[in-house]
Amino acid sequence: MLDAPTTALLRVVLDDVCKNLSRYDNGARTHVASKILEAATTGEIRPDRLKQIGHDALSKAPTMWREARQV
Numbered sequence: 216m217l218d219a220p221t222t223a224l225l226r227v228v229l230d231d232v233c234k235n236l237s238r239y240d241n242g243a244r245t246h247v248a249s250k251i252l253e254a255a256t257t258g259e260i261r262p263d264r265l266k267q268i269g270h271d272a273l274s275k276a277p278t279m280w281r282e283a284r285q286v
Contacts, residue, residue, distance in 0.1 A: 221260055225251055228262060232269035243276035 217225070228251055233244050250272035251265055259265060 217255060221255060224260065224262060225255055225265070228265045228269055232266060232273055236273075243273060246276040247272045 225248075229244070229248050232247055232251075233240075236243055247269050251269050254265060254268045259268070
């Protein structure tokens with residue numbers, strides 16, 4: 216279990232990485248959150264590294280939701 220300061224850091228990183236996503240793009244946000252959480256649970260807590268992991272995850276996030284809404 217992560218402590219409160221780490222959990223707060225993860226929230227800030229997630230919000231920063233996803234700041235340009237639509238609030239309806241839950242698929243991409245969930246994908247990014249899972250990658251950031253995975254990194255944190257293995258000991259990565261440097262904000263700059265977590266942001267990079269988040270940005271990498273966002274660039275590889277499934278686009279199914281975004282494409283479906285455009286139809």
